[in-house]
């Protein structure tokens with residue numbers, strides 16, 4: 001992959017998860033191009049390079065329980081399932097969530113779960129999470145996600161202001177939230193119910 005992606009766990013996960021299984025049949029021939037593709041219901045599977053940056057920013061070691069908000073096709077959940085102990089994905093569009101869960105089951109992931117719901121509320125029944133990844137752009141950081149982040153954990157979230165989206169990393173250290181920007185990005189909006 002090159003281009004500043006050096007985390008071995010992230011690179012290995014990309015090598016193992018077949019992206020073509022997460023896109024509709026008519027886009028399979030484009031599955032290994034580095035751009036987003038439609039997955040139905042007006043949504044997209046994200047650009048692989050951007051996903052790699054986000055996963056690398058999570059600084060995962062392997063024993064974490066993590067949450068992805070905006071699970072879409074389930075591709076990022078599958079990548080996380082290769083890296084972490086347990087992954088939960090939330091998707092607000094039921095048809096996408098059902099398809100994603102079925103794909104993960106077929107591919108044999110037993111540590112990956114997808115639920116239907118509003119991810120801005122997080123997933124209180126499974127919290128706390130060692131890391132949270134938001135795969136859609138928010139206008140502000142959902143309070144519930146901060147509350148569900150474990151001590152030492154990281155929240156990786158695209159934040160939009162004045163039509164510009166910035167990938168933002170929020171680390172919880174000794175109960176305080178430390179924020180840092182990691183460059184521009186482009187995501188579909190995070191929709192609050």
Ligand code: SAM
Pocket residue numbers: 039043044045046069070071072073074075076077090091092093096117118119120135136187188189190191192193
């Ligand atoms: N990570 C996904 C994948 O691997 O295919 C792609 C994510 S797509 C860029 C963003 C997703 O976020 C869409 O599927 C959209 O329906 C979902 N979404 C937007 N707002 C949401 C919310 N409040 N809760 C849950 N999902 C949400």
